[in-house]
Amino acid sequence: MIQSRAALLLSILCGSSCGYAATITECQDMLRTGKYVECLDAASAAVDRRSYGEEWPMLKATAETHLGHYLQAAQTLEAGIARYSWSVRLRMLAYENATTLGDTDRAKLMIQELEQVASAAPWRYTDADDLVALGKAAIVIGVDPKDVLEGFYGRAQRNYKSRPDGFLAAGQLAIDKGDLALASETLRPAAEQFPDNPEICFALATSIQAVEPEKAAELWEHTLTVNPNFAPTQLHLAKKQIDAEDYAAAKETISEVHRINPWHPEGHALQAVIHHLKNDPIAEAVSHSRAIAFSPQSPAIDYLIGERLSRKYRFREGAAFQQMALQTDPAFLPAKTQLAQDLLRLGEDERGWKLADGAQKQDKYDTTLFNLMQLKNDLDKFATRTTDQFVIRMRASESAVYGDRVEELLTTAMAELSKKYGYTPSEKVVVEIFDRPDDFAVRTFGLPDVAGFLGVCFGKLVTANSPASQRENPNNWESVLWHEFCHVITLQMTDNKIPRWLSEGISVYEERQKDDRWGQHMSPVFRVRVQRGNVTPVSQLSSAFLNAKSGDDLNFAYYESSMVVEFIVQEYGFDALIAILNDLKTGLTINDALARHTGGLAELDAAFEDYLKSVADNFATGVRFNASSEDGAEPIPDVEGLEDPKNYTAGLKLAVRYVRAGETDRAIEKLQQLIELFPDDRSPNGARPLLAQIYERQNETALQMDVLAEHLQYSGDDLESAMKLLTLQVKAELWPEAALTGELVAAIDPLQPAAIRKFYTAAMKQHDTATALQALRGLLQLEPADAPRTHFQMATLLTEKDPSQARRHVLLALEQAPRYRDAHKLLLKLTAAADPATRQ
Ligand SMILES: [Zn+2]
Structure with missing residues (x-):
């Protein structure tokens, strides 16, 4: 009220330039470009002048909302509705305002009134903005989102091509439901038509960030050129900075948001996240209470804090926040979806799936939940191997081929690494290997179409892509599992409080320790980088992963991190590394922990740079x-x-x-x-x-x-050379050598029938029955057409050791090939041996 009077006063006092009354379009432009105070002044003046149009109170209330004057906005909207009693748009704004203020009764009332006025005179509400308001209300009362998209937003887009509202609402709805492909399809043409609409650019960037990160970054930047005060982009930036552990920069960005709106709830929520990560519970509580100052009953803030903590792999704490959100509002779907994901990543599958299933029943349109339940369908068909330490899930056919090798490798990793780090996981570690890349992506990231990852570890759960999906780019899956298992140790040792770079660094370091062919090494490309001083200081290494612009950048981030670990171990001893991990668990920041055990961060930065340079110079x-x-x-x-x-x-x-x-x-x-x-x-x-x-x-x-x-x-990854060598060794009858090369081939691609046949021959020549049988079991899966011969070979191998199994296999061979003469002979022999009457 004070402001609007001041504006009025100014407009009377000033000369011609100030006395000018802005039009609605001009005020909309002020909002679009972030001139919230100017917009508020102009709209207040218009409202005070009693200028006609529902837009005026809408503009005023929107400007007030941007500035954090939520209570004034509520009054503005109330007065607006009193004057424009037919307005659905004012009521939709009032609903949103009431939600921000945690006033559920008023929010409900607004939707009821909106329905009443709309059904009393439906012909009145046909322009784009009204259709969007009606569509939003329809979503609130639970109309099927598909019908809303078609009936309201689609109509708004078709009939009012020059208005952005229909496009934005449709795109936003698709984003909310996790359907990013549909969102970008809707928003892309809109962004071309309204290039200077920050909301559309922001929504498009959100929908394409996973597939076109560079284009998304451009769009985000553009929103701030159009509107330097655009809070959604600023908050997005702050999130990125938190992900990169650049808490000082994040704090700065958040203060930009609060400069315009000191009460911005999300700004305070992110500040609470930073305090949490920095282990400052008192400051966290203060920020949290500021975030919910206007709306203590809203689940959105706890959801946001939890979701950001889960991004930092703090799933346990993240899940606790989602549980608080659900205590406030048991139907709040984003918290349910996130909690389901958290639980699944914590290895609490039963609870996680139950929650996801319930949530999907609540919202069938939610793509994330739909994808999750599809994944569950596939996972249910997987074979599960349970050992004392592991639960291993793989496609049954793959498990039969190389499941034994997986189990053996993981068991060795557990034995060696838990001894080395003095830590043994108390619960079984879950390892899932996916033959469908989309299943891997949904399990790992919650969405399909994420390429470029071989494996991911969440602490208790490891997910990995099967060699079947890596044929284009063969990779040593044994090194991948060793690397991921090492994350299990370092994540659990620190209660997931380890920064990404250190966890990656230790995993790559341990890969090299296990097998010199594994992990990243100094290379001609890396040498140039190091010699040109293109090295990230140790104290900022997490950002190197996040800001990587190319595969080379990312690879170098892994390499450099592993060299920091190597340097710490060499210079300060392995115990120093363990001490750093223990410090992280107690909540110390990485830079403090490093300083404590290496004699100062600045020295470490300098000494490491020298070390890496000497490695490069000697390479x-x-x-x-x-x-x-x-x-x-x-x-x-x-x-x-x-x-x-x-x-x-x-x-x-x-x-x-x-x-x-x-x-x-x-x-x-x-x-x-x-x-x-x-x-x-x-x-x-x-x-x-x-x-x-x-x-x-x-x-x-x-x-x-x-x-x-x-x-x-x-x-360790060159499948072509390994296959070639194996073939030559088998031909030259160099059996022990062939067996060794066979191991390498199987570590890259265990699913090649041609190679397996060679392992079989090599094993037979060396009288290694166990390996030969394993090879035959693999062939049975991979070459079903050849099954009679394979069963016969298995029966032959088992004749002495296990006659009843041998009989089973020979019968299976005859079932598929009844005229198989050798099989008949073997069956006779087996029957004779088994019949005591014929035995002497
Ligand atoms: Zn890793």
Whole structure:
């Protein structure tokens, strides 16, 4: 009230420039561009002048809301409704205002009145804004969202193409229901038509952030150029900063929000999250009480705080907040969905699925819940192996092929790593391996279509992609499970209070400790980065994961983190690493914990930089590379430059040129020089695989095998080379060697029938019945057409050890191939042996 009088007064006192009364469109523009005070002044003046139009009280109340004057907004809306008693839009705003104020009675009343006035004169409410208000009310009273989309928002979009409201409401509804594809489909054309509408740009960015992160970032930036006070983007930024552990920057961003609206509930909620993460319960309580100052009965704040904590892997605490939200409002769906996800990640499957199922019955349109229940359907069909320490779930057919290897690897990881870290998980660890990437993504991230992850660990639960889904880009799944299991230890040891970089760093470090071929290593690309000083300080490493702009960036973040761990262990001892983990558990921040056990953060930053630089300088010293992925790489030299004996990349090019020219001897000589120059090349396109190809063409099998075997000492993922070597070794009847290479092939892709047949042969030649049987079990799954022969082979192997199983297999062979003569013979033999009457 004070402001509106002041505005009136000003408009009387001032000269012509101030006396100008703004139009509705101008005031809408003020809102759009963040001039909330100006908008409030102008709208207040119009309301005081009794200018006609429901827009005036709407504009005024909206400006008041943006400024945090919630109670004044309530009065404005009440007065507006008194004057424009037919208005559905004012009532929708009043409903939203009442919800913000936690006034459920008034919120209910507004919806009832809205229904009454709308049904009394439906012909009156046909323009875009009214349709949107009616659609929102319909959602509140539980109309099927599909009908709302079509009947209200669709109509608003079709009939009023020049108004953004229908598009925005439809897009927002799709986002709320987790249908991001539909949301972006709706919002994309709208963003083209209304490029300077921050709300549409923001909603589009939200819907595409997972699939087009760069475009989304551009859109977010754009919203702030249009409206520097646009709170949704500021809050989004603050969330990102919290994710990156940049709490100082997040605090700064939140204070920007509070500069415009000192009461912004979400701003205070995020501040509470920061205090929680910094282990400051008193400050957290203060921020929490500010966040709910106007609306103590709203579940939204607890939901938001919990959801952000779960983002930081603090699932236990996150779940507690969702439970509080549900105490306030047992029907609050976002909290139910989030709690279900939290429980599933905590390994509390039964409760989690029950909750998800109930929530889906409450809202059939919610895509997240729909996807979750689809996943459950698939998971129910999985085979479960339960050991003393693990529950392992895989597709039954995959479990039969390589489930034993999974179990063995995890058991070894548990034994070795729990001993090393002095921590044994008290409950069974759940490991799920998915053959469908969408199942993995839904289980892991709550939404399908997230690519680029091999495995994820939540503390008690590990999810991983099966090698079946990684054929395009083969990967050593054993290294993945070792890495993820190591997260189990570090997450549980710290009650999930470990920052991402340290957890990743330890996992990669332990990969290398277990097998030198696993994990990230210094490479020509990394060497350039380090030598150019393109290294993130230890104290800011978590941001390196979040701000990675390319695969190389992310890979380097993993590598650098693992080198910090290596440096700490080398310089301060393994006990220092354990002490840091223990400190984190008690709530100390990572930088404080590091400082305590390494002699100061600044020194650590400097000493580590020197260390990493020395690793880079000692890597392929004097060797030049021209990798195209190197930023600012020197150009590939022209013909004369190729002769440079110290340039590895140029040398490879030259060798290829020799091969093409038929100068094989020169090519071999060059490649041998290159291997000597840079023996640590782990790449599948390096000198060794190329040399092996040449030997292959020359039928120099022994030399080819030697080079391939040497190459595979450095590479744990090169399926092609491993398969080639295995084939040659089987052909050369080098059985122990073949068995060893077979292990590597199975660690990359255990699901290849051709390879399994080779393991089988190698095992048989070495009289390793157990491995041979395992291979046959795999073939049975992968090549059902060949089942009679496989059953017969199994029966043969089991004749001595387990005649009854042998009989079973021979019968299975005959069931599918009744004229199988060898099987008949074996059956006779088995029957004779089993019949005591014929036994002497
Ligand atoms: Zn990891």
